[in-house]
Amino acid sequence: MTRIDAVIQHVHAGIAAGTWPPGARIWSIRTAAAELGMSKNTVAEAYDRMVAMGQLEARMGSGYYVPTQAKREPLPKAISVAQAVDAVSLLREQLVRRYEVRVGEGRPPRAWVGRPDFKPLADPGRHPEDNxxxxxxxxxxxxxxxxxxxxxxxxxxxxxxxxxxxxxxxxxxxxxxxxxxxxxxxxxxxxxxxxxxxxxxxxxxxxxxxxxxxxxxxxxxxxxxxxxxxxxxxxxxxxxxxxxxxxxxxxxxxxxxxxxxxxxxxxxxxxxxxxxxxxxxxxxxxxxxxxxxxxxxxxxxxxxxxxxxxxxxxxxxxxxxxxxxxxxxxxxxxxxxxxxxxxxxxxxxSGQYLKHLRRLRTRVSQTTAQALQAVRGLGLEVFCEPSGCFYLWVYLRPGDDESRLVEEASARNIFIAPGRLFIPERVNDRPAMRLNIAYATHPKFIDFMRERSAGKA
The missing domain is CATH 3.40.640.10 (Type I PLP-dependent aspartate aminotransferase-like (Major domain))
Incomplete structure (x- = not known):
């Protein structure tokens, strides 16, 4: 953690504890520097970052204040079945990311990408003053x-x-x-x-x-x-x-x-x-x-x-x-x-992308094998064995209901992508779901599917 992060964390803790309620004036830069043993420049930078994020208000000649607007309520985790099978709602869920277990996710986990070092490539044809x-x-x-x-x-x-x-x-x-x-x-x-x-x-x-x-x-x-x-x-x-x-x-x-x-x-x-x-x-x-x-x-x-x-x-x-x-x-x-x-x-x-792709190929191959083993261990049928893909198309048991599956999974903080959403006519002759291989082995998902299966036995 940087010294700037430490200042921000301390201010957040004070706000959360009620030391500085909404509308209250927090420490001045000079006071915070003395109390926390930081330089005034460090505190000023931390305050500026919090102002930029809307976490503090700066009032010229007066100081820094906790915003008075009401704190936003967290987004509800559960969504209705009707929303879950709607294209916009499924896309929204992949962007807002409310669920803990994301087997319906369309992208690989952030950890698979790492921390790319993106820097603009200078153009030798540009004038040095060009931006x-x-x-x-x-x-x-x-x-x-x-x-x-x-x-x-x-x-x-x-x-x-x-x-x-x-x-x-x-x-x-x-x-x-x-x-x-x-x-x-x-x-x-x-x-x-x-x-x-x-x-x-x-x-x-x-x-x-x-x-x-x-x-x-x-x-x-x-x-x-x-x-x-x-x-x-x-x-x-x-x-x-x-x-x-x-x-x-x-x-x-x-x-x-x-x-x-x-x-x-x-x-x-x-x-x-x-x-x-x-x-x-x-x-x-x-x-x-x-x-x-x-x-x-x-x-x-x-x-x-x-x-x-x-x-x-x-x-x-x-x-x-x-x-x-x-x-x-x-x-x-x-x-x-x-x-x-x-x-x-x-x-x-820089060559970083090529190195990243090599790691990603290996990861996809290994994770696919693990996901296939886990899904088949649940007694479920897979459409095919993919290669270089993030997805498994998994058939549910005969008579199973996709909407009920989504509803029950949602109650367990699990995000499911139901099969009929991927069918243009929304009429699926065999109930199915799309699984992201990176999440298909998650213990909570595996336990959930086993419990559902046991309940139907």
């Missing part, structure tokens, strides 16, 4: 990052130039740009079923009709894809080929070829989301590599493998489509944050 933090940045994205991404795509078999790559504020921003540019209210799209629930909510918001295509262990059900494409005449098919969320399955090469044949036959284009690409084999089957970005728009992100807080993602498309998407990006958000992209590239260029 990149003050600029919007190139709407296409930071050039050096796009050059790195182009090389990464080439390693994955996707021949893309930097001019075909547009940075975004995460994959969801990329998906939003694509939907806005290529779709109109009333249009129909195909999606994986089960699939990525935030995408469903986004498309519904735009008045787009969503038709699910059953996901199998080796990719989309080709017969169903062709049947529904012929019937509904979709404009786009949104899919995740590898380390699929939520099933953990990955596309096989023969199925990939047949997906592209279906697209050509029925006249739809494809949006391929690849959020875990950096920990997956470069030569794994990708539709963008088979198609070379003619019909496919490829979406990537650093949110799953490094930091969601940076909000850095990207898309790659044919030149005309990439240019149109860049124009839309300028009209809607101007740019995607030059400083964040420079910080990310600095981390990559």
């Amino acid at each position: 990149e933090a003050h600029d919007y940045g190139n709407p296409w994205g930071f050039d050096k990052l796009r050059e790195y991404l182009a090389q990464s795509l080439i390693e994955r078999g996707i021949e893309a130039t930097p001019g075909q790559i547009l940075t975004t504020m995460g994959a969801n921003h990329a998906l939003d740009l694509i939907a806005r540019q290529l779709l109109e209210p009333g249009d129909t799209v195909l999606v994986d079923s089960p699939g990525y629930y935030p995408l469903f909510a986004k498309l519904h918001l735009g008045g787009i009709r969503i038709v699910g295509v059953r996901r199998l262990v080796n990719g989309p059900d080709i017969d169903e894809l062709n049947t529904k494409a012929a019937r509904y005449k979709p404009k786009l098919f949104f899919t995740q080929s590898l380390a699929h969320n939520p099933t953990g399955s990955s596309l096989s090469l023969p199925i990939g070829h047949r997906v592209l044949q279906a697209a050509a036959r029925h006249g739809f284009d494809i949006v391929e989301d690849d959020p875990l690409a950096d920990i997956l084999p470069a030569n794994a089957p990708r539709l963008a590599a088979l198609d070379q970005l003619e019909r496919v728009i490829y979406v990537g992100t650093f949110s799953k493998t490094l930091s969601a807080g940076l909000r850095v993602g990207y898309l790659a498309a044919n030149p005309a489509r990439a240019s149109a998407l860049c124009d839309l990006k300028m009209l809607t958000v101007v740019s995607s944050g030059d400083l964040a992209e420079r910080m990310l590239f600095g981390f990559i260029a």
Whole structure:
């Protein structure tokens, strides 16, 4: 703990104990320095930080005071079943993080990322007095990052130039740009079923009709894809080929070829989301590599493998489509944050990202094996054995009710992601849940599931 942290902790303790009630004037900087044996500069810095966080009020010529506004009540841990199966509520829970045991979480634990040392990369072409933090940045994205991404795509078999790559504020921003540019209210799209629930909510918001295509262990059900494409005449098919969320399955090469044949036959284009690409084999089957970005728009992100807080993602498309998407990006958000992209590239260029990915791959592999063993030990069936994925798609016992499971888990401070949320039609032929491998072995979750099973026996 730093000396500044010690001052802050002491003031918080005094407020909590009632020594300084709401509205009270706390020690002056001089008095606090003498009482705590700190320098006045240390106390001043601590007070400034507390003022910046709204924990103290500074009154010119008078001193520092405890805020008078009422303390916020903590957010309730329990949520209704109706909310739990709603896309916005599930997304909110993943952001607000109220539950202790988070088996429904979409991201890896913070501990898996560590403490990345992000520093903006200096641009030798800039004047020393220029400040990149003050600029919007190139709407296409930071050039050096796009050059790195182009090389990464080439390693994955996707021949893309930097001019075909547009940075975004995460994959969801990329998906939003694509939907806005290529779709109109009333249009129909195909999606994986089960699939990525935030995408469903986004498309519904735009008045787009969503038709699910059953996901199998080796990719989309080709017969169903062709049947529904012929019937509904979709404009786009949104899919995740590898380390699929939520099933953990990955596309096989023969199925990939047949997906592209279906697209050509029925006249739809494809949006391929690849959020875990950096920990997956470069030569794994990708539709963008088979198609070379003619019909496919490829979406990537650093949110799953490094930091969601940076909000850095990207898309790659044919030149005309990439240019149109860049124009839309300028009209809607101007740019995607030059400083964040420079910080990310600095981390990559330092070699830290490569070391991080090596650790993450090992961790995912080991944790997946442990999670599979734990879930099967509960007598539950897993859709498939994933590779390089954070998720298990786990079937519940016949007759089990997802809503009741969510409700009972919530009462035990356990966050569950129910299966029907990932089904476009919200009708799940087999009750299921998506488990995050990092939390699937948590003793409280295991005990909870065992008790439920014993109660049904």
